[in-house]
Amino acid sequence: MIYGRLENVAAEAATLPENILEGLKFLERTDLAALPEGKVEIDGDRMFALVQDYTTKPKDTVRPEAHKRYIDIQYVALGREQIGIAPLAKVSEIAEDLLEDKDVCFYSNAPEESMILLSTGGYTVFYPWDVHRPGCSADAESVVRKIVVKIAL
Structure with missing residues (x-):
């Protein structure tokens, strides 16, 4: 998992994988609204x-x-949300497996889950070994505009 802010991409560019950087540059140069x-x-x-x-x-x-x-870059263009993150190795109870058709597997729980607050301008990168729970309310409900850049492995 990677956590950052779009405003810092230029400073972090040398440390990011090329495909992740390409996805972040799409977010930088696009009128997301x-x-x-x-x-x-x-x-x-x-x-x-x-x-x-x-x-x-x-x-x-x-x-x-x-x-x-696919790798996910989840970018909050507007609003704020909490996203849970947990290691896939710790998760065992599958609620719904749609990997073959839709490249997503849902789980019943997420042991050792940590919560991250993302506000306008923030992003996270989730790899296949990162279980994540996006779209969770922080203090209260929030209207969110999110752009998820999907990058094939």
Whole structure:
């Protein structure tokens, strides 16, 4: 997992993997407020973005998830949310396995989960070994505009 702010990408560029940097540069150069909800093509199936507008929910109503074929850069363009993070190696109880069709597996719980607060301008990078629980309310519900850049492994 990587945690950062888009405003610091230039300073961190030398420390980031090339594919992650490419995804962050897409976020930097794009008018994110003007994007419609849904899928935005960047480079075919190798890299694309999902634009999401939603209201955060209580943590206990959001299922932890992980992906197998894609890395996620989750960027909060507007609002604030908490995201849970836990090691996949500690999670065992699968609630719903959609890896084959939709590259997502949902889990019933996330032992050793830590919570991260993301506000406008913040991003996280989740790898396939990172179980994450996005869209959780912090102090109260928040309207969020999130862009998830999906990067094929």
